[in-house]
Structures are given as C-alpha cells and as structure tokens.
Amino acid sequence: MLPHERVSFAHNSERQFAKLLDFYQIEWDYEPTAFDIDWDVAGVVTHRFAPDFYLPEFDIYIEITTLNQKLVTKKNRKVRRVTALYPDVRCKILYQRDYLNLLIKYGLEEPSQGSLLQGEMATPPERTSALGSMLAG
Known part of the structure; x- marks a missing residue:
C-alpha cells in the first residue's frame, strides 16, 4: 500500500498531490504540525495553522489552495x-494555477477527475531535480 492510500485527505487535490509525491518517491507527511499563530490577551492560543504537507527532504511545508479567492487570501x-x-x-503555497500546471506537466488529470492519466508521467529518477526543485524553489 502506497503512503497516499493510508491517509484520509480533506480534499481530492491533496490526494492527487500525495500520489504525485509517491510516484516520484518524495517523502511527505500530511498535516504533521499545527503552528500557533494567534493568542488572546491571556496568552491562550486562538488560531493555529496546519499546512497540508511537509517534505522532510526539502525541509518545507506546502499548503495547497485550489479554492476561491477569499480562502486564498486567508491562507496567504x-x-x-x-x-x-x-x-x-x-x-510555500501551491496556488491553483501552479497546481494545475503540475497536473498537466506530470500527467495527471484536473482535480475534479480524480485519477491518473495513462503513461504520461516522467520516470522517478528525475524526481529531485524536477519536481522537488520546483516545490522547494
């Protein structure tokens, strides 16, 4: 069983992104850390933010946003x-246009389609130089 098959994702776009990371053998964790980002006057945490993915190899958190502009503004x-x-x-935020470009470049369908296209993905050996560099950059 691949790592993305063991996780219950909040959105299909997250599942597809995890599939892409699995294919390219890029290690990831799903929502592993919730950062305290706001407190009340008594010092009690009032808001936390848990980015969608953590990529240990690149030491970077990735937040995927394919939703409306109001939510994009909040995530920013x-x-x-x-x-x-x-x-x-x-x-790093992976915006809708970037996300869709990844799907096209690496052979996935649009998020609403939910499955991989046949035979269009590059091979895993190029994973770090191509996909990893783009995400970490």
Whole structure:
C-alpha cells in the first residue's frame, strides 16, 4: 500500500498531490504540525495553522489552495504569519494555477477527475531535480 492510500485527505487535490509525491518517491507527511499563530490577551492560543504537507527532504511545508479567492487570501495571511513568527520554517503555497500546471506537466488529470492519466508521467529518477526543485524553489 502506497503512503497516499493510508491517509484520509480533506480534499481530492491533496490526494492527487500525495500520489504525485509517491510516484516520484518524495517523502511527505500530511498535516504533521499545527503552528500557533494567534493568542488572546491571556496568552491562550486562538488560531493555529496546519499546512497540508511537509517534505522532510526539502525541509518545507506546502499548503495547497485550489479554492476561491477569499480562502486564498486567508491562507496567504496564515503563511505570512507562520513565517514571521517562525523564521526558520519554510512554507510555500501551491496556488491553483501552479497546481494545475503540475497536473498537466506530470500527467495527471484536473482535480475534479480524480485519477491518473495513462503513461504520461516522467520516470522517478528525475524526481529531485524536477519536481522537488520546483516545490522547494
């Protein structure tokens, strides 16, 4: 069983992204860390942010957003807050256009289709130089 088959994802886009990472043998964790990003006057945490993926090989968190602009704005704010509060943490948002470009480039269908296309993916040996560099960059 592949790693993406062991996780219950919140969205199909996350499942497809995990499939892509699995194919290219890029290790990942799903929502492994929730960062405290806001507190009340008593010091009690009022907001946390858990990025969708952590890629240990690249030491970067990835948040996927394929939703409406209002939610994109909220996610942008949360990622900025995380990087301001935790300067050693690298976090990147994978926007809808970037996500769809990945699906096309690496042979996946659009997120609503839910399955891999036949035979269009590059081979795993190029995984780090191509996909990994794009995500970490």
